Amino acid sequence: MKIKELNLLNFRNYKKEKIELSPNINILIGNNASGKTNVLESIYTLALARSYKAKDKDLVLFNESFYRVSALIEYFNREDNLLMIGSEEGKKVFQNGLEIQKLSDFIGKLNVVMFSPDDIIMFKGGPLEKRKLIDMSLLQISKDYIENYTAFKKQIKLRNDYLKYLLPKINTEEEIEDDMLDILTVNFIDCNKRIYDARCNFLAKLNKVTEEKYRQLSGEDASIKFEYSINFENDFNFYKKRYKSDIQIGSTQCGIHRDDIKFFKNDKDFELNCSQGESRMLALSIKLALAEILKKLKQETPVVLLDDVFSELDKNHQNRLLKMLDKSMQIVITTTDLYKISKESLNNSKVFTIKNSSIKETIING
Ligand SMILES: Nc1ncnc2c1ncn2[C@@H]1O[C@H](COP(=O)(O)OP(=O)(O)OP(=O)(O)O)[C@@H](O)[C@H]1O
Ligand SMILES: [Mg+2]
8 A cells, every 4th residue: 555645734833735745756855854754644543543653642733622633545456545633522534434432443554664763662661561562563464353353441540449438438347249340350351361362363364574674674584582471371270369459559460461582592581691782683573474464464565764874884784674675665764864865765756855845846866
């Protein structure tokens, strides 16, 4: 799939912008804080009906009350107009002018894979960053996952609210017998199980393809292993034993919201041993793998967003990365300076300059 045209209204620093993208490579040039990442964020937000880093209200241009992002998407055999309107009150999504009531029917109509220098946080940050990688990927891939994830969030909120409600009522000396808490716990375990199964299956697939990509990108015959470290038990009594401490803390301590992922290269813990360069290679390999998996599952190429990634790569690795991306994929690259981009990437690309919150197509000579 390709984005033919992107329209922004009151999105981050943009009042009103329209850009017609090339089906091949698009390069956005601008100084720091000019709004390059904001353009990629708008595309990502339209794809997943949520930003990867902010709430809807933060996406609205200062002093405005709502934002709009829309795009004309070209698929293999048709075109669709996707629109999202967001504000503090929530969001609405539309396809070809018709409102879509369930977000799960909208997410995945546009598929994206975003590469960012922050990706290496996966190996240094906490479990939250790692789960985010898996969750954001699965949201694009599986409608069931979106629904199960939404149900999980609802269940954990219900259970946590009830735990807080019980706190003043319990006697810490006695066993806790509470039918309502039993029901909430059974429902909670059920939601956990579905998410756990989907994550395990996806992680195994992602691991296999990532290893191939890592070997190709680094030229090294390395073994890469992902290990899903679980905090979830499929056993009611396991949770029942923790009723008292859950109530005292006022939240559910065990479940898929606490799961973690560990990365290994040649059987050594990646987080403890990897260099900056190796982290970057693995982060890129994971995203390349994601693009391939999305393409296979959706029978359409995803749109690839490269946020300032090239400034960290020498020209040789830039070219290797571009070669590894499917030739038919549409790519949007951001950079502060054109000289950071290899000649090969510049050929066949459309260049846009961002200045004073305005985006202009620019013709590059030579
Ligand atoms: N809701 C908003 N309304 C208006 N401006 C905003 C809003 N949110 C962010 N900005 C502005 O957007 C700018 C940052 O944009 P962005 O992160 O896209 O820059 P960038 O070009 O990617 O910079 P860098 O090269 O440093 O990565 C900041 O100046 C910030 O103040
Ligand atoms: Mg940026």
